Amino acid sequence: MAVLSYLHNATIPMDADSIFDHLKLEHEAADRATVYRILEAFSQKGLVKRLEFGEGKYRYELSGDDHHHLICESCGAIEDISDCNIAYLEKDIKNKKKFLVKRHSLEFYGQCRDCRS
Amino acid sequence: MAVLSYLHNATIPMDADSIFDHLKLEHEAADRATVYRILEAFSQKGLVKRLEFGEGKYRYELSGDDHHHLICESCGAIEDISDCNIAYLEKDIKNKKKFLVKRHSLEFYGQCRDCRS
DNA sequence: ATTGTTGCAAAAGCTTTGCACCAGC
C-alpha cells in the first residue's frame, strides 16, 4: 500500500492530511475517508501506531522498535529517542497495582538543539 | 474559581465538557468558550496540565506532583502512578541530543485489576 | 474612558458515518 510506503519513508510520524496530500501528489489519490479507514485498520492490526503530540490531531508511524519522541515547542521539530527502558516500570506496575500494561506513550517536550543556540 | 475546585476534587483528569456540565449543575454556569478560555489561561500559567489519553480530546488536571496515568482499555478507568523517575533520562537527552526537556507525558495503557479478574 | 471578561453565534479542524456504487470472486 502507498500509505505504508509513505510512512516507511517518513522521518517523523505523519498526520492523516499529510498522507492524503501525498497520495494525491503520487497520483494514488484516495478519499479522506478511505485514508482514515486504512489508518484505522492498520492501527488495529498493530501495523501502525497512532500518536498524539498535543496538537489536537493524530499522527501515525510504522510500528517497529520501541522508541519515543522529542518535540520542540519552538520549531515543531520531532526527533526519535530510543533506549528508554521502562519495561521495569511496567513490571513494577503489575506488581504494585495489578495493572497489566500493554503499551505506553512517552513524549518529551522542550527545545531542540537548533532552537537553543 | 469553581473550575479549580472541581479539578481539585476530581480523582481523574477531566475534559472540558465535564467541567462545563458540572458548572451548570452547581449554578455556576459558564459558556463553553469561557471554560476553554479559563483552561487555556490556567494551562499557560502552569496551574493546570493539559493531557491526552488517545480519545481525541483533552483532559485537564491540577499541576502538582509529577505523576503519570494508567488507562484501562477495557473499562476506561484511570489511575495515577508515581515514582517514575525519568529525570535521569532527561539529562541523558540533554547530553546526547542537546535537546532541553521542559516537560514530558507518559501514559500506560492496558488492563486494570478489575478487568483482569 | 479603558481594560478585561463574558456570552453568543459562528466557524474551524479533525474524524467518523451512511449510503450508493463498483469491482472481483
Place this chain on the structure above:
DNA sequence: GCTGGTGCAAAGCTTTTGCAACAAT
C-alpha cells in the same frame, strides 16, 4: 449474487474565534 473496498456528502465532536455587551477600575 455477495462481499469488500471506495467516493461522496453529511454529520459529529472538540475546540477556537469574532464581535458586541457588560462590568470594574
